Amino acid sequence: MIETRGLTKTFTRKKNTVEAVRGIDLDIREGELVALLGPNGAGKSTTLRMLTTLLAPSAGTARVAGHSIIDDRDAVRRHIGYVGQGSGAGNNQRVRDELFTQGLCYGLTKADSRARAEELTEALELTEFAGRTVSTLSGGQRRRLDIALGLVHRPPLLFLDEPTTGMDPQSRANLWEHILRLRKQTGTTIVLTTHYLDEADSMAERVIVIDKGIVIADDTAAALKDDLASDLVVLTVTDPTAAARAAEEIHRLDAVRDVTVGGDRLQIRTRNGDKAIPELLRATEAVGIRVEAVDLSRPTLDDVFLGLTGRSLRETQPA
Numbered sequence: 001m002i003e004t005r006g007l008t009k010t011f012t013r014k015k016n017t018v019e020a021v022r023g024i025d026l027d028i029r030e031g032e033l034v035a036l037l038g039p040n041g042a043g044k045s046t047t048l049r050m051l052t053t054l055l056a057p058s059a060g061t062a063r064v065a066g067h068s069i070i071d072d073r074d075a076v077r078r079h080i081g082y083v084g085q086g087s088g089a090g091n092n093q094r095v096r097d098e099l100f101t102q103g104l105c106y107g108l109t110k111a112d113s114r115a116r117a118e119e120l121t122e123a124l125e126l127t128e129f130a131g132r133t134v135s136t137l138s139g140g141q142r143r144r145l146d147i148a149l150g151l152v153h154r155p156p157l158l159f160l161d162e163p164t165t166g167m168d169p170q171s172r173a174n175l176w177e178h179i180l181r182l183r184k185q186t187g188t189t190i191v192l193t194t195h196y197l198d199e200a201d202s203m204a205e206r207v208i209v210i211d212k213g214i215v216i217a218d219d220t221a222a223a224l225k226d227d228l229a230s231d232l233v234v235l236t237v238t239d240p241t242a243a244a245r246a247a248e249e250i251h252r253l254d255a256v257r258d259v260t261v262g263g264d265r266l267q268i269r270t271r272n273g274d275k276a277i278p279e280l281l282r283a284t285e286a287v288g289i290r291v292e293a294v295d296l297s298r299p300t301l302d303d304v305f306l307g308l309t310g311r312s313l314r315e316t317q318p319a
């Protein structure tokens, strides 16, 4: 559905040059739900704007829904929906009319356009607001309208640029319910950008981590966490003087990547923490050391980013 090779965008203003996207190769298959994750200024929106033909690349190639973003922009546009960061809806139109007009813009007949507007207001639970002007909608309702507008022409591919930024957790969850339901019904391929680590983790089937204009990781969230970050097991031992000896024993285990000792606590970075715990306990018992408490924490995508870049994504996350 999307194939890019060496996709690059350099902005030049006066004497300033910004290499926003520096040679991105992507292969996204039909039906995938992919999140582009990265800190502010990583190049996510610029990538999306190139894929949606809003911005011409400085170098590289891309095919989107089977068409070149350079030579066949109109065909690309007909096959995609794009929901940008700002709202695409005008303020003074009624919700139903906004959808109807959008349908006409895409070449639907009046009757089809009207039917599609009804269908989408229902699908996105906007029916009770269909007669209201856009300016009276809440943030979450407006975002649902934006998504409906992006879907008017039944695109097989939908781009969402930070669809939930600034929304409260309940509205975010509600919007996601709609996105996932629509996707299940229609099989639409969805590519979105997000700052929210939990969102990328729980909703996307695939996470592409972008930093400084390049792709630094690309896999399922679970695989990224498994490969690039470790589980943390903390063992509290009854005798602090024995902690160093226990650490030595634990270090020998295959799954263990790192052990640090602080007082009576051993911090163990390991693969598959849940499976490693019995082994860790056996290793400490074997040298006669008793464990008082065990605590296991799973890594987050932030740990993945930290491991890859030495920086935390949270530092750049909006509140």
Ligand SMILES: Nc1ncnc2c1ncn2[C@@H]1O[C@H](COP(=O)(O)OP(=O)(O)OP(=O)(O)O)[C@@H](O)[C@H]1O
Binding pocket: 011, 012, 013, 018, 019, 020, 038, 039, 040, 041, 042, 043, 044, 045, 046, 047, 195
């Ligand atoms: N029109 C422009 N002119 C000059 N520089 C630009 C322009 N658009 C984007 N940039 C720069 O390109 C870089 C990438 O920006 P982009 O908006 O793609 O990042 P992003 O990952 O989407 O960030 P955010 O999460 O904050 O939206 C940034 O340094 C940005 O300042």
